[in-house]
Amino acid sequence: MAETDVTLTRPAKPSQKKGKKPAVxxxxxxxxxxxxxxxxxDGDVLAEWLLLTNVKDVDASTLALWY
Structure with a gap:
């Protein structure tokens, strides 16, 4: 289990029914x-989860359990 703070800075690309996804x-x-x-x-990885969350008041272990 590990966690770190990140900042998402790239433009969003919302889904469109037709055509390209414009950067917003x-x-x-x-x-x-x-x-x-x-x-x-044996130490082999059976499963791995990557979770992005904005929930600050819940510890990482609980978030991983919910996921």
Missing amino acids: PGIPVAARLVVSRVLSD
Whole structure:
């Protein structure tokens, strides 16, 4: 389990029914990246989750459990 603060700065590309997805600039979004892995007894990675969240009041272990 690991976590770090990140800032998303790229323009959004909302889905369109037809045509290209235009880039829409906006303000940077502060978030938290939570990485969770499930390992076998031998240390092999069985599963890995990458979660971006803006929830600050919940610890990373609980967020990973919810995910």
